[in-house]
Amino acid sequence: MLKLKPSPIQKVQWQLASDNSISVDIKRDDLLHSVVSGNKWRKLKYLLADAKDKQCSKIITMGGNWSNHLHAVAYAGKELGLKTTGIVRAHAEQALTPTLKDCELWGMELRFTTRKEYVEYREQKAWDFFHNNQPNSYWLSEGGFSELAIKGVMDIADEVDKHYDYIVVACGSGATLCGLAKAFPKSQIIGVAAFSGAEYLRDELTQHLGSNIDNWEIDTKHHCGGFAKTSKDLEDMIEELEQLNSFKLDPVYNGKAFLALQSRLKSGAFSKGKRVLMLHTGGIQGTRCL
Ligand SMILES: Cc1ncc(COP(=O)(O)O)c(C=O)c1O
Incomplete structure (x- = not known):
């Protein structure tokens, strides 16, 4: 098996977050491996x-x-x-x-x-x-998507020792979201759909997780028109974040997760002092499609 070290957690430098007194960290799973990352x-x-x-x-x-x-x-x-x-x-x-x-x-x-x-x-x-x-x-x-995939995602909890009120992650099949929801029962997990028409995931994942696990939600509003579509807002936000931080963001998945966070920060959806963890799920190779 490939042996990988735990990925680091870094503070995200972002004026919008500090203006709102929200601390945002990022778990750099994109650094886990050069190919099998995130x-x-x-x-x-x-x-x-x-x-x-x-x-x-x-x-x-x-x-x-x-x-x-x-x-x-x-x-x-x-x-x-x-x-x-x-x-x-x-x-x-x-x-x-x-x-x-x-x-x-x-x-x-x-x-x-x-x-x-x-x-x-x-x-x-x-x-x-x-x-x-x-x-x-x-x-x-x-x-x-499988129980074993979800179990693998749950291992992230062994690498996170602080409490986060919210964990934000890009969502495709929803396996990563399921793993986080199970592993972090005291956090609210926000899965941001990377494609349009993802409303069906709510039923599908509820069936999978059962109604006892309800610390999660799917944001279906930040797909920018569909899978691999972008918008000026998305591109500007990625540029701003990349200038201030050491990570790169793919617009296909992780950029959209940040876009959803940006709109919650702008609308004051989180109360002051809340702590947010972004899970960087990798995917930089996919940006070659843009
Ligand atoms: C980079 C990246 N992030 C997030 C996802 C979504 O993950 P999941 O299918 O577990 O929801 C994918 C797709 O697998 C992906 O390639």
């Missing part, structure tokens, strides 16, 4: 260990043209001696994106699929989904 390593570590325990020699998973998940799985597979297959929602005749070129370079077999088939794959959650024709394979559903 929530990718958190979500994959127990899944890959499980694949090895089950004597599986191949990981099959799915993602889009610029998927951080496919990118991380391809690299981790190479490092751990596992074959990998990526089912990609794209046409085979389209030129490969830099993300998919990396995946191929690291030995991932790419299989292109139609939108309709992709949606069907999305429904499949069981690890042995491909066993009929590929008995040694281990299936990872989109974004790796």
